[in-house]
Amino acid sequence: MKPTIDGLKNKRLLWQASQVGAAQKTLPSGFEVLDKHLQGGLPEQGVVDVSTAIGIGELRLLLPSFVLRQQSSERLLVFIAPPVHLNGPMLLKLGFDLSRILIIEPQNAKDALWSAEQCLKSGCCDGLFLWQQSLAIHQAKRLQFAAETGGALSIIVRQKTNEHFSLPVSLTMNFTAAPEGINVTVTKRKGGSHSEPFVVNMVKVWPELTHRLSTENVLPLATIHSLTG
Amino acid sequence: MHSLWLYLHFPNLQLDSYAIEEPDASLPRVILDSHSGIVQLNQAARHVGIKTHMSLGTAAALHRDLQVLPSSPKIEKQQLNLIAQRLYLIASDICFFSPQGLLLRVHNMLRLYGSLDALWGMIKKQLAPLNVDFFYASGHSPLAAKLLALRGWNKVTEQHDVILTALKKVDLTVTDLTAKDVGKLNSVGVKTVEQLFAIPFGELAKRFESHVITYLGQLRGEFNHPVEFFHPVEHFQQHIELLYEIERSDVLLRPIQHLLTSLESFLLLRDELTQQLHLTLYQRGKDPLEVHIGSQQGEYRAKHWSALLTLRFESLILNAPIVAIQLATGKTFVRCPDKHDLFLGKQGAVSRLQLVSLLSAKLGENALFSPSTVNDYRPECASQYTSALEIKESHPEYHQSLRPSLLLPVPVILCEAVSIMHGPERISTGWWDHHPIVRDYFIAMSQNGQWFWVFKTPEKQWFLHGIFS
Numbered sequence: 001m002k003p004t005i006d007g008l009k010n011k012r013l014l015w016q017a018s019q020v021g022a023a024q025k026t027l028p029s030g031f032e033v034l035d036k037h038l039q040g041g042l043p044e045q046g047v048v049d050v051s052t053a054i055g056i057g058e059l060r061l062l063l064p065s066f067v068l069r070q071q072s073s074e075r076l077l078v079f080i081a082p083p084v085h086l087n088g089p090m091l092l093k094l095g096f097d098l099s100r101i102l103i104i105e106p107q108n109a110k111d112a113l114w115s116a117e118q119c120l121k122s123g124c125c126d127g128l129f130l131w132q133q134s135l136a137i138h139q140a141k142r143l144q145f146a147a148e149t150g151g152a153l154s155i156i157v158r159q160k161t162n163e164h165f166s167l168p169v170s171l172t173m174n175f176t177a178a179p180e181g182i183n184v185t186v187t188k189r190k191g192g193s194h195s196e197p198f199v200v201n202m203v204k205v206w207p208e209l210t211h212r213l214s215t216e217n218v219l220p221l222a223t224i225h226s227l228t229g
Numbered sequence: 230m231h232s233l234w235l236y237l238h239f240p241n242l243q244l245d246s247y248a249i250e251e252p253d254a255s256l257p258r259v260i261l262d263s264h265s266g267i268v269q270l271n272q273a274a275r276h277v278g279i280k281t282h283m284s285l286g287t288a289a290a291l292h293r294d295l296q297v298l299p300s301s302p303k304i305e306k307q308q309l310n311l312i313a314q315r316l317y318l319i320a321s322d323i324c325f326f327s328p329q330g331l332l333l334r335v336h337n338m339l340r341l342y343g344s345l346d347a348l349w350g351m352i353k354k355q356l357a358p359l360n361v362d363f364f365y366a367s368g369h370s371p372l373a374a375k376l377l378a379l380r381g382w383n384k385v386t387e388q389h390d391v392i393l394t395a396l397k398k399v400d401l402t403v404t405d406l407t408a409k410d411v412g413k414l415n416s417v418g419v420k421t422v423e424q425l426f427a428i429p430f431g432e433l434a435k436r437f438e439s440h441v442i443t444y445l446g447q448l449r450g451e452f453n454h455p456v457e458f459f460h461p462v463e464h465f466q467q468h469i470e471l472l473y474e475i476e477r478s479d480v481l482l483r484p485i486q487h488l489l490t491s492l493e494s495f496l497l498l499r500d501e502l503t504q505q506l507h508l509t510l511y512q513r514g515k516d517p518l519e520v521h522i523g524s525q526q527g528e529y530r531a532k533h534w535s536a537l538l539t540l541r542f543e544s545l546i547l548n549a550p551i552v553a554i555q556l557a558t559g560k561t562f563v564r565c566p567d568k569h570d571l572f573l574g575k576q577g578a579v580s581r582l583q584l585v586s587l588l589s590a591k592l593g594e595n596a597l598f599s600p601s602t603v604n605d606y607r608p609e610c611a612s613q614y615t616s617a618l619e620i621k622e623s624h625p626e627y628h629q630s631l632r633p634s635l636l637l638p639v640p641v642i643l644c645e646a647v648s649i650m651h652g653p654e655r656i657s658t659g660w661w662d663h664h665p666i667v668r669d670y671f672i673a674m675s676q677n678g679q680w681f682w683v684f685k686t687p688e689k690q691w692f693l694h695g696i697f698s
Contacts, residue, residue, distance in 0.1 A: 055679035055696040059634050076581060076618075087636040087695065088600035088612035094634075102617055103598040104588065111596075115588055122579040177678020208631050208651050208672055209680050209697050 024170070024191050027153075030064030031200050037186060038171070041065065045151050046170030046190070047144045049135075051160045054083060056177040060206060061184075062155055066127045067095040069153070075126035078119045080104045081112045082131055113139055120146035120154055128154040133161075140167040179211030232450070233336040233345070233387060235352075236374035238364040239312070239329050242305040243298070244269045245361040247472050258296040261285055268300055298472075302328060307468055311491075312359060313459050318498065319351045323459040324371075330378065332371050332456060349385045368392055370450035372405070376422075379403055396448075397423035404448075410441050422448075465495045465503075466557040474513060474550035478542040481510070481551060485538065488556040489531035496561065502527025505559030506534060512549035520545065522590060525582030525618075527562060540590040585617050606658045607666055608694065612636055630654055631672070633682040633695030640692035643683050647673035653685075672697070 008014035026040030035041045042048065042065050052058040066077055077100060079086060092098060102119075106112045112132055119125045120143060128147075135143075135156060147154045156169075166172055172188040174197075181202035186195045203210045239245070243260050248271075257274035259267045267283045277292045289295050305328060313323050313331060322334035335348060342348040345367070356363065366382040368374030369389060373396055377384075380403055382395055399422045401411045413436075419425050425445065434442055446452030467488050475481050485508070496503065504527050508520040522537050579587070589597050597617035605611045611632075652671030659665040668684040675681060682695030 053677060053679060055635075055675075055681065055698050056677075057680065057697070059698040063634075076584075082635065084635050084637045084696070085612065085614065086600055087608070087632055087634055088602040089608075090612075090632045090634045090636075091600055092602055093632070098600050098602070099618065101600055102585070103600060103614065104592065105596050105598070106592050107596070111592055115592065118587060119584065122584045124579060124581045124584055179678075211650075211674070 027065060027069065029062070030068065031061065031202075033198060033200050034061070034184060037184070037195050037198055038189065039192060043153060043170045043190070045153055046147050047140060047154045047156060047167075048171040048173065049140070049156050049158070049167050049169045050173050050175060051158050052175035053160060053177065056175060057182040057202060057206070057209065058157065058175050060202065060209070061175070061182050061200060062129075063094055069126050070096060070100060073126050074100075075124055075152075076100050076102050076119075078102045078104060078116075078125050078128045080116050080119075080128065080130045080132075081106060081109075082129070109134075113143075116154065117142055117146045119150075120152045121149045123150040123152075125150065125152050128152060129157060130154060131157045133158055135167060137165070137167060140169055144169055181206075181210060231336065231369055231387075231389065232334070233339075233367060233369060234371050234374040235333040235335045235349075235365065235367050235385065236326065236371070236378040237312075237331045237333070237352075237356075238375070238378040239309070239331075239361055240364065241269045241271075241362045242308045242329055243301060244271055245359070246304055246308045246469075247298070248360055256294050256296055257292050258298065259288060260300045261297050262300040301470070304470055305329065308361075311467070312356070312361065314461055314495075315355050315359065316352065317459065317461050319355055320348075324456040325459060326371065326375060326456070330375060332374065334456075334458075335367070345385060345387050366395075368396070370447055371454050371456060372444070372448045373450065376404060376448065397421065397426065401425065404444070406441060406444060410437065413437070464558055464561065465492050466555065467491060468553065468555040470553045471551065474552055476547060476550045478545050478547055481554070482535065482539065482542065484554060485556070486531065486535060488554065489534050489538075492534070492556060492558065493529055493531040496529035496558075499561070500564050501561040502529050502564045503558040503561045504528075507557045507559060508538075509555040509557075510547075510551045511553040511555070512547070513552050515549045518545075518547070518551075524586040526580055526586065527564065529564075537586060537590040540587070543591070544593070581618065589617070606656050607664070608632065608636060608656075609638065609640075610659075610664075631697075633680075633697045635696040635698045636682075637694055637696075640684070640694040643681075643691040643693045645675055645681075645693075647675050647681055647683060649673050650680075656684075668692075670694070 005014065025044040026038065026042060027044050028035050028041040029038070050058065070077055077096070079101070082103065086103060088098060091101065104115050106115055109132060112130065116128060116130045119128055135158070143154055160174070166188050170190045171186070174185040174187055176183040178199045181200045183197055183199050185197040244258065247258070255273060257277055257279060258271045259274050259279060260269035262268045265282055266285065267279065267281055267288055270279050270281065274295070279288045279291055285297065309325060309329070309331065313325065316323055316331065316333065320333050320335070320338055322337065324332040326332035335345065338348055339345060342351065364378045364381045364383055365385065366374050366377030367385045367387070368377055369392060373392065376399055377392070377395055380399055384395070386392060401414055401420060401422065404411070404422070414425065419428070426449065430442060433445065443452060447454040469484060469488065471484060504524055506522045508522065510518040510520065512518055520541060522534065522541050524533065524537060528534060585597060598614035599617050599619065601613050601615045603611055603613055649671045650673060653669035655669050657667040667687050670682060670684045673681045673683045680697035681693055682697065683691055683693050685691055
């Protein structure tokens with residue numbers, strides 16, 4: 001390949017027809033399979049609507065991307081209305097700078113949406129997680145607009161529901177539990193098409209939290225000490 | 230150089246303080262003193278025939294919608310203080326000479342302003358936005374200026390003979406001499422200042438007490454007259470009495486806007502910012518309500534504070550009507566300009582601290598947190614929520630085992646069938662601070678594929694403590 005073409009590609013002045021997602025800037029998610037299916041990764045800004053059960057690895061799938069985002073900018077990561085407390089040691093271990101994490105626990109859903117909009121459009125937040133069960137179309141539009149204004153990525157985490165209408169957001173995904181990781185279905189993507197369900201394998205990253213290796217029950221040394229001691 | 234003083238007499242201080250918050254004065258309004266009857270009245274009141282020193286009954290008979298307010302020396306003092314603060318910007322030596330008057334030393338300011346007219350122009354310009362009535366006069370001694378101002382001379386001049394001529398015409402009854410002394414002087418045919426000046430000191434000293442001589446000497450500028458000059462306060466504090474009781478918090482914002490505007494000019498002139506405003510709302514018959522508003526990033530602009538206040542007032546419950554408002558600042562500090570990195574790329578309109586202030590104004594102080602870690606083996610102690618964005622060092626972890634991302638603040642009894650995938654990890658600690666725990670932690674998977682962090686106590690009870698989200 002000619003170096004000039006490479007240069008043009010790097011400047012995003014030239015792209016191939018296969019890269020449909022080039023119109024929308026993306027950032028790697030930290031999982032190759034997911035990046036491949038999303039043609040680059042999670043959107044750089046906008047709203048991602050995620051339907052998932054709690055505790056199946058949804059944060060483990062999404063957080064690595066936000067670690068990268070936090071490392072590349074000086075901005076904040078905001079968690080709004082998490083179902084229970086976030087565990088500080090875990091966030092630290094994932095590589096987050098805890099002093100740039102803001103947790104908001106509003107009284108009601110209305111305040112939660114208000115805070116989300118304020119954070120997104122402020123321009124000083126890079127990413128935002130919002131646990132919010134119901135979201136009307138106009139609310140989603142406002143969040144999407146605020147996220148584009150402030151250049152932030154917002155993830156809305158919702159329990160799986162039977163709501164059939166789709167929200168006007170950048171990306172809609174469905175997560176279900178899978179033994180070796182997590183099962184992802186891309187329902188809707190701006191500038192792309194939906195995909196067949198695929199499995200993101202987490203065996204390497206989270207050996208303890210996947211099914212495949214469960215037979216190799218390796219105890220940490222400290223545990224053995226505490227058992228024997 | 231001759232000394233030159235300027236005296237400003239404000240006859241309607243209290244009435245003017247109400248006019249700031251409500252300029253519409255179509256109704257007659259008077260200030261009533263319990264001893265001397267009506268002491269201050271507005272133009273509308275004068276129009277219907279009310280005069281000073283009239284009794285309340287007579288005044289009320291003249292107009293049925295007469296507004297009567299009790300006289301309050303406290304309000305007058307605050308108002309005078311406010312005026313002094315404004316004048317301090319252009320004149321260095323200001324003295325609270327009487328409850329309704331300010332004395333300015335002007336001869337040392339003349340070199341700065343070039344001429345007396347220029348200085349007087351500046352003073353008038355400073356006083357204009359306050360909308361206060363005043364009489365003024367210049368004099369070569371503080372008392373001469375005061376006397377001429379009280380008489381309503383309303384002239385500013387440096388010429389000694391002009392001042393002296395005007396002074397000589399003044400009747401003795403206007404002076405600060407006691408009624409007894411004036412009566413004595415009158416009985417010997419001395420009725421005006423001119424006649425008094427004609428008598429030599431020696432003659433007077435024989436027949437009158439020393440304070441008359443002192444007064445006369447100070448009036449003529451021959452005796453030294455020590456005065457104490459005003460020093461501006463370091464912190465902003467302003468109090469307004471409301472003409473009407475206010476029951477709704479949205480209506481309350483209007484009078485507060487005045488306070489915020491004067492706060493803005495106060496801080497702007499000093500190039501200072503503040504992070505805290507203390508607003509005291511005096512409720513009728515109840516304890517005053519304290520409202521504190523914080524802006525993490527120091528701020529002086531009225532617009533910004535008013536936006537925060539609007540949010541704060543949304544959740545404010547007033548128990549009784551508000552009769553007065555006081556605004557004070559917390560610590561102030563000198564502003565240092567915001568430094569933006571040119572190469573950091575796109576920057577938001579709002580800074581991090583501004584965002585936190587905005588959120589906490591609406592949601593309250595107890596809704597914003599930052600996670601932090603503490604060096605403790607007990608999981609619920611190791612993870613703490615602290616106040617938002619406080620810069621601190623995170624403690625290094627000395628255990629490397631897997632921890633869940635979501636942690637229940639209080640473990641709950643496990644009521645779901647799970648299969649144990651990993652474990653146990655025994656945590657037996659805390660015996661030293663009376664919160665001992667003995668737990669065997671397991672990583673477990675529910676039938677729906679959710680990953681839980683559960684533990685078993687020595688009593689063989691199972692609890693859910695975390696979720697590997």
